[in-house]
Amino acid sequence: MDLLLFLIIAVVVIFVLSVKQINEYERGVLFTFGKFSKILNPGWTIVIPIIQFYKKLDIRTKAVDVPEQDAITKDNVSIKINAVVYYKIFDASKAICEVEDYYYAVGQLAQTTMRNIVGAVTLDELLTEREKISSNICEVIDKATDPWGIKVENVELKDVALPEEMKRVIAKVAEAEREKAAVITKAAGEVEAAENLSKAANMMGATPGALHLRTLSTLNDLSSDQSNTVIFAIPIEVLKALEGFNKNK
Secondary structure (H helix, E strand, O other): OOHHHHHHHHHHHHHHHHEEEEOEEEEEEEEEEOOEEEHHHEEEEOOOOOOOOEEEOOOOOEEEEEEEEEOOOOOOEEEEEEEEEEEEOOOHHHHHHHOOOOOHHHHHHHHHHHHHHHOOOOOHHHHHHHHHHHHHHHHHHHHHHHHEEEEEEEEEEEEEEEEEHHHHHHHHHHHHHHHHHHHHHHHHHHHHHHHHHHHHHHHHOOOHHHHHHHHHHHHHHHHOOOOOOOOOOOOHHHHHHHHHHHHHH
16 A cells, blocks of 8 residues: 555655646747657646656747957958847757757857958948848858858947047048038038129120119118218219200209
């Protein structure tokens, strides 16, 4: 009787220890006698002690923060750059069997790939085409991690740190560009003003009395301020016309 009770208790204990739970966001990799057997899906499953063992993997998207790296661009500018890599496991068996530590491996691969790709572009390309460079890094890492059962979803360059002397050079270049644009705009305005003045002069010269009317309009504008003394030239024809008018009176 005692032996039977002992066997029942032993069977119950073994059964309880054999029941394993896999959560929805996890997958289990089951090994039997040390050989890969199958992938365990979410739910309860039986793992026979001693004969079998399993390892759970989180298949949710993970973020790897790539620490700041020293890199040299194609035009020999020394910079510091960091990034973040987003990836997830699509084949749990490969992530266990094909690579020892997939998290560490992805981080190291991201560092070397980032330095290599940054070294193949100029500083201007790095600053103006971040999305394209991030996409190139993502493509290279994703191709390399595919045999590990890992899908790289995205890579984002977080920051590009420039030396202080390079920041000053870039500021000078930007200032020179703004001055150049200002000079060009001013010159274009002067050309446009000269063209408009030329058109106005031609129109006034071709219209009798137009210049006289313009003179009278100018005098009317100046008369609002009586503290000024204005001296202006009057055409001889106008003076003669005024003298004749006074004599007739």
